[in-house]
Amino acid sequence: MKQFLSVVLFGAAAVALVSAAGTDGEISFEYHRYEEMRKALVSVWLQCPTITRIYTIGESFEGRELLVLEMSDNPGTHEPGEPEFKYIANMHGNEAVGRELLIYLAQYLCNQYQQGNETIIDLIHNTRIHLMPSMNPDGFEKAASQPGEIKDWFVGRSNAQGVDLNRNFPDLDRIIYINEREGGANNHLLQNMKKAVDENTKLAPETKAVIHWIMDIPFVLSANLHGGDVVANYPYDETRTDDVMFKSLARAYSMYNPVMSDPHRPPCRKNDDDSSFKDGITNGGAWYSVPGGMQDFNYLSSNCFEITLELSCDKFPNEDTLKTYWEQNRNSLVSYIEQVHRGVKGFVRDLQGNAISNATISVEGIDHDITTAKDGDYWRLLAPGNYKVAASAPGYLTVIKKVAVPYSPATRVDFELESLMERKEEEREELMDWWKMMSETLNF
Amino acid sequence: MALKYVGVFVIFQLLALNVVSQISAFPTPTATTDDKTVYNRQLTEERPLQEQIAEADSVKAAVQSAESRRPTASKDTESEQERDDLTVLKTLASGQKSKETAEAPVRKQDQYVPDESDSTKSRRLAEDYDSTKNGMDDGKYQDDPESFRQVDGTPLTAEDIVQKIANKIYEEDDRGVFDRIVSKLLKLGLITESQADTLEYQVAEALQDLITKNARNNEIEDMESNDQETRGEQDDQGSDANTDTWEPPRRRYDDEDEEVDDDETEDEVDRDAEEDGGDAADNTWDKDTEEGNEVSPEDGLQDLQYFPNFYRLLRSLNSDQDTQERETLITIMKTLIDFVKMMVKYGTITPEEGVSYLENLDAMIAMQTKNKLGKSLGPPDFTGPNGKNLDEDDNTKAEAAKMQKEYENLKDSTKEEQPSTETNQPGKSETYLEAIRKNIEWLKKHNKEEGKDDYDLSKLKDFMDQQVDSYIEKGIIAKDEGDTIKRIYSSL
Numbered sequence: 001m002k003q004f005l006s007v008v009l010f011g012a013a014a015v016a017l018v019s020a021a022g023t024d025g026e027i028s029f030e031y032h033r034y035e036e037m038r039k040a041l042v043s044v045w046l047q048c049p050t051i052t053r054i055y056t057i058g059e060s061f062e063g064r065e066l067l068v069l070e071m072s073d074n075p076g077t078h079e080p081g082e083p084e085f086k087y088i089a090n091m092h093g094n095e096a097v098g099r100e101l102l103i104y105l106a107q108y109l110c111n112q113y114q115q116g117n118e119t120i121i122d123l124i125h126n127t128r129i130h131l132m133p134s135m136n137p138d139g140f141e142k143a144a145s146q147p148g149e150i151k152d153w154f155v156g157r158s159n160a161q162g163v164d165l166n167r168n169f170p171d172l173d174r175i176i177y178i179n180e181r182e183g184g185a186n187n188h189l190l191q192n193m194k195k196a197v198d199e200n201t202k203l204a205p206e207t208k209a210v211i212h213w214i215m216d217i218p219f220v221l222s223a224n225l226h227g228g229d230v231v232a233n234y235p236y237d238e239t240r241t242d243d244v245m246f247k248s249l250a251r252a253y254s255m256y257n258p259v260m261s262d263p264h265r266p267p268c269r270k271n272d273d274d275s276s277f278k279d280g281i282t283n284g285g286a287w288y289s290v291p292g293g294m295q296d297f298n299y300l301s302s303n304c305f306e307i308t309l310e311l312s313c314d315k316f317p318n319e320d321t322l323k324t325y326w327e328q329n330r331n332s333l334v335s336y337i338e339q340v341h342r343g344v345k346g347f348v349r350d351l352q353g354n355a356i357s358n359a360t361i362s363v364e365g366i367d368h369d370i371t372t373a374k375d376g377d378y379w380r381l382l383a384p385g386n387y388k389v390a391a392s393a394p395g396y397l398t399v400i401k402k403v404a405v406p407y408s409p410a411t412r413v414d415f416e417l418e419s420l421m422e423r424k425e426e427e428r429e430e431l432m433d434w435w436k437m438m439s440e441t442l443n444f
Numbered sequence: 445m446a447l448k449y450v451g452v453f454v455i456f457q458l459l460a461l462n463v464v465s466q467i468s469a470f471p472t473p474t475a476t477t478d479d480k481t482v483y484n485r486q487l488t489e490e491r492p493l494q495e496q497i498a499e500a501d502s503v504k505a506a507v508q509s510a511e512s513r514r515p516t517a518s519k520d521t522e523s524e525q526e527r528d529d530l531t532v533l534k535t536l537a538s539g540q541k542s543k544e545t546a547e548a549p550v551r552k553q554d555q556y557v558p559d560e561s562d563s564t565k566s567r568r569l570a571e572d573y574d575s576t577k578n579g580m581d582d583g584k585y586q587d588d589p590e591s592f593r594q595v596d597g598t599p600l601t602a603e604d605i606v607q608k609i610a611n612k613i614y615e616e617d618d619r620g621v622f623d624r625i626v627s628k629l630l631k632l633g634l635i636t637e638s639q640a641d642t643l644e645y646q647v648a649e650a651l652q653d654l655i656t657k658n659a660r661n662n663e664i665e666d667m668e669s670n671d672q673e674t675r676g677e678q679d680d681q682g683s684d685a686n687t688d689t690w691e692p693p694r695r696r697y698d699d700e701d702e703e704v705d706d707d708e709t710e711d712e713v714d715r716d717a718e719e720d721g722g723d724a725a726d727n728t729w730d731k732d733t734e735e736g737n738e739v740s741p742e743d744g745l746q747d748l749q750y751f752p753n754f755y756r757l758l759r760s761l762n763s764d765q766d767t768q769e770r771e772t773l774i775t776i777m778k779t780l781i782d783f784v785k786m787m788v789k790y791g792t793i794t795p796e797e798g799v800s801y802l803e804n805l806d807a808m809i810a811m812q813t814k815n816k817l818g819k820s821l822g823p824p825d826f827t828g829p830n831g832k833n834l835d836e837d838d839n840t841k842a843e844a845a846k847m848q849k850e851y852e853n854l855k856d857s858t859k860e861e862q863p864s865t866e867t868n869q870p871g872k873s874e875t876y877l878e879a880i881r882k883n884i885e886w887l888k889k890h891n892k893e894e895g896k897d898d899y900d901l902s903k904l905k906d907f908m909d910q911q912v913d914s915y916i917e918k919g920i921i922a923k924d925e926g927d928t929i930k931r932i933y934s935s936l
Contacts (some may be wrong), residue, residue: 038920042921048883049911114882
């Protein structure tokens with residue numbers, strides 16, 4: 001009886017309070033300031049503690065944590081063979097839509113996982129997804145603190161020091177152009193990276209933190225979320241390099257976004273030149289040059305392929321448009337993560353089964369090599385086709401294998417490399433055997 | 445000769461030391477609390493605007509009090525003879541005051557900040573003593589109800605004080621007068637809390653008399669004063685926000701104006717007792733309930749009588765075996781009402797929303813009672829957030845927590861109508877509670893599907909505790925949030 005009456009009271013209270021305006025399932029579409037963002041991420045972690053983990057890669061100039069929510073079936077550990085993926089948003093503090101989308105994405109993935117969505121469950125079990133809603137929380141606070149509905153085009157863009165973070169990365173493009181002309185490495189261009197980064201006084205703390213992050217985790221695929229236009233932008237235009245793959249990646253995002261892929265979409269501003277936009281994608285080199293940008297830095301200093309997503313004409317639109325942006329981007333965001341499971345992947349080991357880290361994986365016809373991670377695992381994104389893939393490492397004999405690569409999933413190709421010493425040993429033994437045989441036969 | 449130099453040198457050293465020690469121990473009015481505040485600033489959420497204003501105000505006031513004179517400042521009230529006593533009491537009270545300043549940010553207008561560094565500075569400027577110069581403020585100073593002496597210098601009796609205060613409140617239509625005076629008296633240690641309560645009742649009565657007296661004189665005036673009081677109260681949201689929530693229901697449920705006045709005053713008294721009690725608010729409730737049970741059940745349920753359906757429900761539980769349940773329900777209801785008041789007080793919802801919520805609640809109670817009693821009920825499906833069998837105490841806790849969570853929903857929906865990117869979230873523990881609840885539910889369902897045994901709650905708890913600690917260390921969660929999370933887990 002006592003429980004019943006309590007039920008009556010509770011039921012009454014609950015019913016009286018229900019008003020479900022503007023929520024998609026359990027997501028609440030609103031802007032999150034720093035504290036709210038932090039709490040939202042903590043709530044996702046509390047709801048899904050077995051598949052999520054929050055960590056910080058460092059602090060912004062004003063001391064805000066650069067928070068990352070990681071989602072995987074084994075959060076906190078790199079499982080050998082499991083590809084690493086990242087989304088980074090809001091590196092320009094006043095480009096706010098990406099930041100919110102990543103918070104909603106975190107909530108969405110957690111909810112869907114618990115509701116038994118097979119696609120999401122598979123994705124989380126087979127990928128390690130890192131979500132950084134804001135690389136520039138200081139800038140965001142500045143932008144968000146502006147009074148009134150209309151936010152200035154520039155306020156909050158740079159970090160608290162006035163540094164444009166997307167111009168602050170070491171400019172490796174210069175080096176690659178030189179190398180292309182005169183010969184030289186086509187990947188991992190920042191030698192002695194750790195030292196160079198720590199001693200570089202021009203780097204903002206946010207930039208430094210991200211560079212360390214890129215060095216620590218063997219990211220395979222990434223996207224960088226911006227605002228101010230609506231297009232998926234990818235690096236370079238040399239046909240020798242990964243142009244085909246990048247186009248495919250960019251399209252994999254844009255095609256699920258009805259606004260981005262709309263061929264008749266009017267430009268964001270009357271005088272904009274959208275002539276280079278096709279199917280919602282555009283090549284970075286053709287559009288406008290960004291020296292010191294994060295996208296190119298990823299590709300040139302690490303194995304990670306990164307594209308830049310411009311998600312909204314308005315950099316800091318009205319809060320009541322956020323739900324629409326989510327609906328436009330949700331499928332794209334998930335589809336793009338799935339792209340990490342393409343091309344070839346596998347392990348490079350020696351003949352005893354030990355992993356060979358930092359081995360080189362090169363693909364004939366593509367002038368960009370990638371390297372294996374600590375467990376000898378690698379992931380080489382490739383568009384469908386026939387390829388010759390070579391694995392090499394200093395002191396080892398190169399092995400080349402032919403592979404037919406479909407669109408998806410990734411094809412498993414493992415390499416067992418024979419070290420030079422072993423080969424010499426073999427040859428020596430063969431020689432000894434022959435000598436023994438000869439001497440026995442000829443009796444000397 | 446040498447001695448002279450040594451002497452000079454020694455004196456110079458002393459001076460230098462003095463200077464150095466003064467520089468290194470740079471005195472500030474709120475030195476001790478500053479460190480804590482700064483530390484907390486790192487990890488706690490952006491503090492509500494009012495609090496920051498309050499803090500800024502209190503610092504500003506401390507500076508200003510030394511230089512300017514406030515028209516209704518309480519230091520005006522000190523008379524020559526009492527000043528010595530009061531200085532001693534002030535220094536005693538200031539220790540408490542700095543704490544109270546932190547605890548009562550909403551009452552920013554009522555803060556009295558004496559400048560302790562120099563007792564002579566608390567004297568008013570010379571011209572103040574010369575009453576001939578204060579043409580305008582003469583009346584106020586001379587007959588300031590906040591002074592402790594009559595015009596002719598004889599000490600005031602208790603009745604006089606009560607009358608003066610009541611008069612002032614009536615004239616100014618400002619209940620805050622009472623709060624200011626009483627808080628000053630309390631801070632100065634001149635009265636105890638129970639005396640403050642008594643004073644409150646007496647002032648209320650005196651005010652009541654005043655109102656009825658004037659009502660008889662002129663009925664139109666009565667209406668106006670009613671409206672003025674309403675408006676006055678509504679304007680005075682800073683310290684009396686919760687009175688506003690009661691305005692419309694009172695108007696609706698009571699027909700006669702005089703009854704409205706009665707109830708206003710009585711409720712004001714109740715709420716003053718709560719406000720002044722601060723943490724003792726719960727005690728006040730309990731005290732009321734206890735007294736109510738002993739003396740008369742109606743007295744303890746003054747607020748609740750505005751929920752006629754709930755009240756009917758309670759009355760139906762008049763039998764002996766239902767008393768405990770009755771108590772539970774009353775507690776739940778009062779908790780709920782307190783939440784509404786708090787929400788309104790902190791500006792999370794507007795008073796109108798609070799009122800409409802409570803009205804809806806009452807209507808829903810009626811409907812639900814009818815529905816539930818209409819059907820024959822087996823054991824209810826409802827279980828607490830942890831799904832276990834709860835004893836009554838946990839039931840109350842769980843329901844209160846659920847109500848908080850539902851409140852969070854209401855708050856969110858109102859946020860959408862008025863998008864504000866800067867809100868205090870007193871319901872953050874409820875968001876976390878909700879998230880944890882979803883996790884537990886999923887774990888149970890998941891394990892059932894997989895055919896495993898029940899998930900290991902203690903292992904999960906240990907794991908979460910560990911994670912929470914590491915997150916606190918890294919600055920991802922604040923310490924108090926971590927404690928909340930641990931508490932929620934340990935209560936499962």
